[in-house]
Amino acid sequence: MFQIQIGEDGSSEWTDKKTAYSRSAEDPERSVELQFFDKNIPVFDLDDLLRASAEVLGKGKLGTTYKANLESGAVISVKRVEYMDSLSKKEFIQQMQLLGKMRHENLVQIISFYYSKEEKLIVYEFVPGGSLFELLHG
Amino acid sequence: MIRNYVAITTLSSDKLYLWLLENRGVGRIPLNWAARFSIIKDIAKGMAFLHQSLPSHKVPHANLKSSNVLIHRDRHSYHSKLTNYGFLPLLPSRKLSEMLAVGRSPEFCQGKKLTHKADVYCFGIILLEVITGKIPGGTSPEGNYEIADDLSDWVRMVVNNDWSTDILDVEILASREGHNEMMKLTEIALQCTDMAPEKRPKMSEVLIRIEEIDRTNRGND
Numbered sequence: 001m002f003q004i005q006i007g008e009d010g011s012s013e014w015t016d017k018k019t020a021y022s023r024s025a026e027d028p029e030r031s032v033e034l035q036f037f038d039k040n041i042p043v044f045d046l047d048d049l050l051r052a053s054a055e056v057l058g059k060g061k062l063g064t065t066y067k068a069n070l071e072s073g074a075v076i077s078v079k080r081v082e083y084m085d086s087l088s089k090k091e092f093i094q095q096m097q098l099l100g101k102m103r104h105e106n107l108v109q110i111i112s113f114y115y116s117k118e119e120k121l122i123v124y125e126f127v128p129g130g131s132l133f134e135l136l137h138g
Numbered sequence: 139m140i141r142n143y144v145a146i147t148t149l150s151s152d153k154l155y156l157w158l159l160e161n162r163g164v165g166r167i168p169l170n171w172a173a174r175f176s177i178i179k180d181i182a183k184g185m186a187f188l189h190q191s192l193p194s195h196k197v198p199h200a201n202l203k204s205s206n207v208l209i210h211r212d213r214h215s216y217h218s219k220l221t222n223y224g225f226l227p228l229l230p231s232r233k234l235s236e237m238l239a240v241g242r243s244p245e246f247c248q249g250k251k252l253t254h255k256a257d258v259y260c261f262g263i264i265l266l267e268v269i270t271g272k273i274p275g276g277t278s279p280e281g282n283y284e285i286a287d288d289l290s291d292w293v294r295m296v297v298n299n300d301w302s303t304d305i306l307d308v309e310i311l312a313s314r315e316g317h318n319e320m321m322k323l324t325e326i327a328l329q330c331t332d333m334a335p336e337k338r339p340k341m342s343e344v345l346i347r348i349e350e351i352d353r354t355n356r357g358n359d
Contacts, residue, residue, distance in 0.1 A: 079222070084228050098192075099224040127208035132177060132209060133204035136204060
């Protein structure tokens with residue numbers, strides 16, 4: 001089991017729960033609003049996300065995807081995006097807002113996102129059945 | 139690849155089946171044709187929607203591949219949802235966009251500009267992957283699969299030799315009632331994977347044709 005931790009500088013890592021869990025997730029100064037696209041989805045904040053127990057779903061070229069179980073019982077998928085450090089906050093947010101507005105039964109919905117210089121997270125709805133690749137070649 | 143092919147033609151069909159299964163996981167549940175067709179139709183619906191919703195985007199999905207198609211099941215059927223879409227504007231350099239699925243399209247490799255048709259190419263590759271059960275060229279996560287270098291060329295070769303059902307995944311070969319659909323989808327896949335982007339159909343046309351095949355063969359109204 002893992003948890004995400006975000007340091008005061010905004011950098012974060014998913015660490016083993018048994019090891020370093022030094023910084024208090026309850027620190028109100030550090031609480032960061034996540035932006036939500038859908039009013040019907042129960043809102044959670046970054047601290048909820050960081051407290052969630054998580055497991056690695058897959059490691060792709062662009063980053064690692066986790067399945068996170070929130071304390072509220074909700075299950076979501078979080079992608080930590082790499083290789084986007086040269087991107088400005090504005091560019092990232094604009095694209096996420098555009099993509100987050102889309103609704104279709106055959107698209108995995110983007111629930112929320114987080115941007116800091118060191119860390120970019122995209123929160124997706126969790127789809128339970130694995131990928132087509134696993135289904136075909138597993 | 140060729141050596142393996144020659145070797146397996148000397149085996150009986152039972153042994154061939156086992157040989158092919160051995161390349162997959164132990165305890166694997168075969169994925170039947172109805173499930174594959176339903177998954178394909180859902181991908182086409184998602185792609186047509188993306189292309190319609192983001193007309194000004196160069197390549198709306200840009201990262202369409204089987205690991206970015208997520209599956210959910212209800213009691214009766216399989217459904218699919220596309221993920222990791224819309225990343226091309228987030229990866230401004232050529233070196234970075236090469237990591238996306240469109241990085242394996244002919245136009246990208248030739249340094250030409252990308253359009254919606256690069257997504258159509260990736261869709262065609264997925265179709266071939268679902269029909270043949272082969273992994274498109276490149277490396278698999280564990281590196282223990284048989285890898286075809288260029289799947290679309292391989293399929294073209296087989297189809298042109300009138301050996302069309304030879305391309306089918308062994309798991310769907312026995313569903314003879316589906317062969318007509320499989321061949322029609324292979325035809326669409328070959329058009330989608332045309333080297334020339336302008337010769338590929340639009341996603342909206344692909345969806346119409348797949349829905350038409352569905353209506354004709356399943357007797358839906």
